[in-house]
Amino acid sequence: MSVPPRKEKMRVAMLGWEFPPFVSGGLGVHCYELTKCLAKSGVEVDFYMPRTGRKVKETEIAVLRTMPDETVVKVKSEEDEGVNIIQVTSITRTGRLTAYPENSLEYQVSHQTTMSKDSEELLGDVEEDERGLYGKNFMLDVENYNKRCVDAVIKNHRKRNYALVHNHDWLTIPAAVKIKAMAGLPRVQTVHSTEFDRAPIPWERIMKIERLGISDAERTIAVSNFTASKIESEYKADRNKIRVIYNGVDQSKFNKRDPGNPSRTVLFLGRLTEQKGPFHYLWAAKRVLDKEKNVKFLMVGEGSLLPFLIKETFKLGIQDKVIFTGYIPADQLKKVYSKCDIYVMPSLSEPFGITALEAMCSGTPVVLSKSSGVGEATRHNLKVDYWDVDLMAEYILALLKYRALSDTLTKNQLTEVKKFTWDKCANKTLGVYKEIALYQ
């Protein structure tokens, strides 16, 4: 195959789903920081994402531009570089994006009844605004987005000469696979989580997509060895094609906790779903409160388990000690982290766990589940098996009791977290690009 000599920088088509301000998890943060740092390293990224009603945040990065036209990237000059956000029309949104199907009504319905091809019918009498929030039909949204994405990338590729296509998670797999088949672009895929991490009962439909995405990709980036092992065992992925790259964190974005002024508040932060271990958190809280009355337990986040969790607090008799805050926007989280004495991440299965890094940046001691990526990559914290609520409670009590413990953890966490930078993440990602990119 004859390829045109390449003067320009490496140009990459990246397929995403979330981007600030539309962030419902680590995925959006990752894409934002990664593209920014790649641009700094001289890679030009065309970032494709669903069109939203709101404007993408671009003030912070000089290199980031929103393309006015969804399918045509207007290249002004040869030197043009940076991140081009290309919003692909697929759904109309009024509210926040979600990357998690369990938030979608279709998913919930399909898990209650047998899988229905026509979920429209089942969703018939759902309130209008609820539909608007998650997209009326989540899976249909995904499908539409993928179709439109293929069109857009193939069209742009003629002018842009992409060196590869890089997609994130299962949401963008169909498009990436199709693009590879049509344009011969090599594929990199980042696995931020697998269906096994997200759902208590994995959905076969999504597992199928993930399996295809991983086997078809030239390189799969896993956010941890924990995740790499999972995709190796569950999806029979070829270990030689997997690269582990940890997430980063921007330390400057966080406030520092004042250790001299303890609030005696413990923090849980995450979607209120089975996999995040919110029940274990409450059970541990109960054990702590049996010994120490003067402690508050914060639960930040939303999710399908909320009513059940509230019920559980009453059952345990700790309802006046647990505070459910609902969703708190990203820009206000730094306040939450720095106002709490302890951050607990009791996840049943956490591919990475950026929130733990964020707590570390805030100088808030971390108690975390051994079933997590961040756990394998850090030493200065207290690790528990998520089911060992006694030990979890003991660690919380110890942190409340022994100032020297929390001070030493705070100090060492602040040092340790410095090794998780987005530059490092981007450089390693670039390394993976170089393994397979066209036009080298």
Added chain:
Amino acid sequence: MPSICIYFQVHQPARLRRYSFLEDKKSGLQDAYFDDKLNEKVFNKVTEKCYMPTNRLLLELLQKHRGRFKVSYSITGVFLEQCQKYRPDLLETFKQLADTGCVDFLNETYFHSLCSLFSDPEKKEFHEQVEMHKSALKKITGISPKVFRNTEALFSNDIARLAEGMGYKGIVSEGIERVLGWRSPNYLYSVKNCKRIKLLMRNYKLSDDVAYRFSARWWNEWPLTAEKYSAWLKGTPGHVINLFMDYETFGEHQWADTGIFDFLRYFPDYALKYPELDFRTPSEVVEDYKALGELDVPDVISWADNERDASAWLGNDMQRMAFSLLQELEPMVRKNKDKEMLHVWRLLQNSDHLYYLCTKCLADGDVHKYFSHYQNPYEGFINYMNILRDFKERIEGGKK
């Protein structure tokens, strides 16, 4: 014509069991706090891998060389207790070693404690522990040591004065540049503010060639043979080359399959081929050689980690907090006049309990981890503190 002075450190800690806030209190102190099963298991394991085979080999070598080969030991009281309890047969071999007349022993704190650093100006605990160790050793080996070795080679002008005050003629520590400056560790020194006591400095390079680097394949001198090593010693200027190391070097830190036992077996043969070399015990060394200069060590040094100071045990807030609680208990424990309580408080002084809490740097942290039965220092701290606090409550309540 340097003498070779070998001393082995022999110690096993009294490891603590998991002690939770949430559990009901157990009766009895010893059973509540110490993991005797684990201690016995480790003791037996190390006895099989290291202590027994090394003792036997050394007995053989000492007999073979008839007075020309000599070694010395510093054995902690905690070790002697465990040895009596778990492996009296091993204790027998130590006695046989003492009986050869070519083995010297050093004194130290009975409980491998940091009590030399207690803020008590009288250093009552330190004096008592050293006396305890002296009489325990005398009972078992019949030997009264002339040379003192403080826990983990912790040393300063003040500690040297303490030892001198107790009648010791020599004291052992680490030969680091920070203290020596341009001087060589291969001579004896006097210590500032002391009258007679002589300081034996560990030659850490030559000691660690065996203790740490023996099996290191990245090391350009690997493999180290007895022949090569003896030649290095012969070429080393000075009066005495102090080779101090953990006894567990043989068979435990360096496994048998690294060839460490063969190295030890042939080392005296090769070394004694050189007329320039001989072996002397620490007691002989302090008699035979003069101090060549005075060293001033105002701040505490030790043989641990890269820092060679007390930071392996007292480097972070957790360690300092636990250590100060430990000291705080002294008057209460003494007031109670309860033998078991006193003994348990002293076992809790094992420096190992503090060593496990070290969080310093990754490289050292790994060494610490190797020796630790905890997942990480934080878990170790919680456990240690839970026990110390429980112990404090029990003393205050006056009941066990």
